[in-house]
Structure formats: structure tokens, C-alpha cells
Amino acid sequence: MAEKKATREAYGDTLVELGATMKNLVVLDADLAEATKTCKFKKAFPDRFFDCGIAEGNMMAVAAGLAASGLVPFASSFAMFASGRAFEQVRNMIGYPHLNVKIGATHAGITVGEDGATHQCNEDIALMRTIPGMTIINPADCVEAAAAVKFAAQMNGPVYMRFGRYAVPTFNTADYKFELGKGIELCDGNDVAIVATGLMVSVALEAAKLLKADGINARVINIHTIKPIDEDILVKAAKETGAIVTAEEHNIIGGLGSAVAEVLCEKLPVPMLRVGVEDKFGKSGQVPELLEIYGLTAENIASKAKAAIALKK
Numbered sequence: 336m337a338e339k340k341a342t343r344e345a346y347g348d349t350l351v352e353l354g355a356t357m358k359n360l361v362v363l364d365a366d367l368a369e370a371t372k373t374c375k376f377k378k379a380f381p382d383r384f385f386d387c388g389i390a391e392g393n394m395m396a397v398a399a400g401l402a403a404s405g406l407v408p409f410a411s412s413f414a415m416f417a418s419g420r421a422f423e424q425v426r427n428m429i430g431y432p433h434l435n436v437k438i439g440a441t442h443a444g445i446t447v448g449e450d451g452a453t454h455q456c457n458e459d460i461a462l463m464r465t466i467p468g469m470t471i472i473n474p475a476d477c478v479e480a481a482a483a484v485k486f487a488a489q490m491n492g493p494v495y496m497r498f499g500r501y502a503v504p505t506f507n508t509a510d511y512k513f514e515l516g517k518g519i520e521l522c523d524g525n526d527v528a529i530v531a532t533g534l535m536v537s538v539a540l541e542a543a544k545l546l547k548a549d550g551i552n553a554r555v556i557n558i559h560t561i562k563p564i565d566e567d568i569l570v571k572a573a574k575e576t577g578a579i580v581t582a583e584e585h586n587i588i589g590g591l592g593s594a595v596a597e598v599l600c601e602k603l604p605v606p607m608l609r610v611g612v613e614d615k616f617g618k619s620g621q622v623p624e625l626l627e628i629y630g631l632t633a634e635n636i637a638s639k640a641k642a643a644i645a646l647k648k
Contacts, residue, residue: 337505339502339503340476341498341500343499344372345477345481346372346411346439346480346496347374347375348375350409351375351380352485353485354376354380355379360409361383361385362377362380362383362384362411363397363398363410364410365386365387366386366388370500371441373409385397391417391424392421395410395424395425395436396424399428399436402429402435403432403434408437409439411441412439412440413454414440414442414444414459414497415442417439418440418458418462419458425438425493430469433493435492437484437488437494438495439484439498440497441500442456442500443584444456444585444612445457445622446499446501446534448620448621448625451619452616452617452619455617457585457590457616458585460473460561460583460585460590461588461589464589464593468493469493469494469562470494470562471495471560471562472494472560472561473533473560473591474533474559475507475557475559478509479511480498482511483496483513483559490515497533501534506537516563516564518558518569520555520556520568521536521540521555522554524576525576526546527579528572528573528575528579529555529580529581530558531555531556531582532591533584538582538632539555541633542582545634545637549641551641554575558591561591564595569602573602574603578640579595579643580607580610581611582636585611585612586613586614587614592611606646608640608642610631612629613629615629
């Protein structure tokens with residue numbers, strides 16, 4: 336059985352690893368260091384850790400100033416607050432001057448669980464996609480998360496990284512190499528393509544197994560970089576399968592489904608259906624129960640895949 340680990344853990348561990356060699360790397364948090372796992376960096380490098388308190392907008396402004404002075408700041412908080420509460424500062428102080436700030440947004444999606452609708456952010460990708468020049472990365476497991484953080488630390492410009500609280504299966508191997516803007520084909524199939532991101536990638540792989548049992552060969556594609564998105568792999572999948580299903584732990588409006596639809600509508604329209612939170616707020620509950628309630632399951636993906644195939648001309 337694959338090891339299960341939350342991607343937020345990889346975020347904290349990788350910051351410590353980077354901090355040992357990148358003396359210009361600093362970490363900011365908004366009084367949530369234990370939850371975001373930046374507490375690990377705080378313990379290792381207390382002089383380069385700044386707790387800005389419950390003031391996310393101010394934290395982003397501080398990060399902007401640090402970046403302008405030549406440092407590489409990682410500003411960390413829950414996705415709801417990093418993207419929502421601090422949107423103006425992220426847009427005007429980081430995005431507009433295109434500063435080298437990395438935003439580590441943890442506790443994204445409905446898998447925050449018992450914290451409920453106020454903390455379950457299903458809108459952050461949509462918000463960040465509207466900021467010109469903002470790179471958006473949504474890793475699928477801890478191996479990918481660690482590689483993404485390392486890549487983000489070396490690239491220039493603002494990056495929004497999305498991490499989860501819920502432990503997810505680790506399916507990538509130690510030789511994994513992160514390539515910005517490059518989707519990854521995890522299994523081949525020519526009947527339908529399942530395009531997934533984040534937590535839903537491992538669920539999509541399970542859906543492919545269910546479809547295989549019914550004689551349907553599904554291609555599964557991991558889109559870890561939502562902006563810039565890999566247009567080539569999407570067009571290729573549309574051409575070779577003729578049907579697309581997207582899967583995301585995010586509102587189906589403005590997230591991966593919207594990004595894929597925008598590409599295919601312009602490049603190669605094919606039947607396409609979306610699996611995600613269907614324009615609803617979250618609710619408090621156990622994660623497995625919430626995944627069922629919101630249809631973020633292998634069974635629902637398989638059902639949508641069959642429906643998309645039926646729409647082929």
C-alpha cells in the first residue's frame with residue numbers, strides 16, 4: 336500500500352532543507368505555523384522566520400518588501416486567507432510589480448474537514464488565475480510537493496502553491512523531476528482522458544481501474560501546474576481520445592475545469608465534463624464523508640467518463 340502523507344508536511348520539510356543552503360530564504364506565517372508546518376523552519380532557523388500574526392494582508396506586504404530587498408520570502412497561511420483575505424495585497428503588492436514572493440497555501444479544498452465552510456477554500460485557484468503573471472502549482476503527492484517547492488525557490492516571480500491537510504497516497508518515485516507547465520501522462524488510454532490535479536490525481540487513477548474493469552481504457556493526466564497550463568498535452572488527449580473529464584478539489588467554476596475548457600474551446604472542442612465542487616460551499620464533517628457528498632470519488636469520475644464517451648459524435 337502506498338504511503339499516505341499530507342502535502343503540507345512536504346512543504347515544511349522542504350523549506351528546512353532549502354534553508355540550509357539558501358541563506359536568503361525567509362519564511363513568514365500568520366499565526367498558523369503548527370498547521371502549515373512552517374514551525375519546522377522556525378525551529379531550524381529562528382532568525383529567518385517571521386510570525387506576522389493574524390494579519391495576512393500585512394504579511395503579504397511584508398513579503399513584498401523582503402522580496403524587493405533581494406530575499407526569497409515564502410509567505411504561508413491557509414488557502415482561504417492567503418488567497419481570499421489577502422487578495423488585494425497579493426494582486427497589488429506582489430503580482431503587479433511581479434515580485435519574487437512564494438505563497439504557500441495549505442488546508443485547501445474541502446478536506447480541511449471539521450473546520451467547515453469558512454476554512455474550506457474551493458475558490459483560491461480561480462482567484463489566483465486572474466492575477467497576471469502568477470504561477471499556480473497544485474501538487475498531487477508529497478514527492479511532487481517537495482520538488483515543486485524546490486523549483487519555486489529557484490525561479491523568479493510570484494508563485495502560488497496549494498497544499499492539503501489530508502494525507503494522500505504517494506505514487507511518485509524518488510527519481511521524479513518537476514517540470515513547470517508540463518502535464519504528466521500517468522496511464523495511457525484512447526477511450527477518454529481524465530485530467531486531474533492535486534488530491535484528485537490518485538482518485539483519477541482509481542477511476543481508471545474501475546473503467547478498465549468495464550472494458551474502457553482511460554488516459555490519466557496529472558496537471559500539477561494550472562498556470563501556465565500544458566496546452567499541448569490537453570490538445571493531444573482531446574485528439575486521441577475524443578472525450579475529456581476534469582477532476583479537482585475546487586469549485587468547477589474558475590479552476591482546472593475552466594482552464595481546460597478554455598484551452599479546448601479554442602484549440603480542439605470535444606465532449607467534456609467536470610468533477611469538482613459544484614458551485615457550493617463546504618460543510619463540517621469527516622473527510623471521507625465529505626468526498627462522497629461532493630462527488631470527489633473514483634466512482635463519480637468513472638460515471639462522468641462514461642457520460643463523456645456517450646457524447647462523442
